Amino acid sequence: MDASLKKAWAANGVKGVVQGQYLLTWALNILFGNLSILLFILLWELACRFNFVPQTFIAPPSAVLGTLWDMLTAGTLFKHIRVSFFRSFYGFVLAAVVALPLGFLLGGWFRLFERIMTPVLRLLAEINPFSLFPVFIVFFGIGETSKTMMIFWVCLWPILLNTITGIQNVDGLLVKSARSMGVDGRDLFLKVILPAASPNVFHGLRTGAGVAFFMLIAAEMMGASSGLGWLVFYSQINYQIPKLFATTVTIAALGLSLNFLFGVLENRWLSWKEKPPQY
Secondary structure, X not given: OOHHHHHHHHHXXXXXXXXXXXXXXXXXXXXXXXXXXXXXXXXXXXXXXXXXOOOOOOOOHHHHHHHHHHHHHHOHHHHHHHHHHHHHHHHHXXXXXXXXXXXXXXXXXXXXXXXXXXXXXXHHHHOOHHHHHHHHHHHXXXXXXXXXXXXXXXXXXXXHHHHHHHHHOOOHHHHHHHHHOOOOHHHHHHHHHHHHHHHHHHHHHHHHHHHHHHHHHHHHHHOXXXXXXXXXXXHXXXXXXXXXXXXXXXXXXXXXHHHHHHHHHHHHHOOXXXXXXXX
């Protein structure tokens, strides 16, 4: 047998072993990382099956998964997910469009005005949005606009306040160094100020997105005819316990997916950021 062919086979064999070890390690990490969740689901199922908890109030995981599958195959779940997604998306985008430019201006160019307005902004941010729900209905009606504006309201403050903080915390030495090298105006903002403030800005966007989704669920429970929040409320008043739990699991899964998505985007866009040490 040719020596080069033997070397190629040997190299392929080593590569296959390395890939196999990598896949095994990846599978074990997933297994042990989610072991507590698997144990929780198992105990939940056993507690329901052996009547430690009444199934009239708590559905077992097997029934929840069966109901979830029925909702998926029927297409009803996707319809409600789509409705909730677009409601939260519109409110979040509107808040970002308003909060980001305003935060840049207040944090960088109108410092005196920002100092005057900060107490008012923080006071408005602390107002419970549920107490404003009747106000939104009075001004915008019971339709889609009131829900969008409610999402806009809760998203506005974390994005705005984090953007202001990010701009104000930019190292002045970086700005002076850039100006000494002739960088000014638009280039100074895009190449120095914005990258330095981007961790705070991204944190505000991430917080706003999470608040938007979960606030929408509450808003849909109080005044809607579709969406995941409405589905929870409908299942509750009609005593459809498996559907109630299936919708709740869906909401939790979407929340985790949203957080994971922003984590991926943060790692990609802020790859230069120094990560804290792991102990």
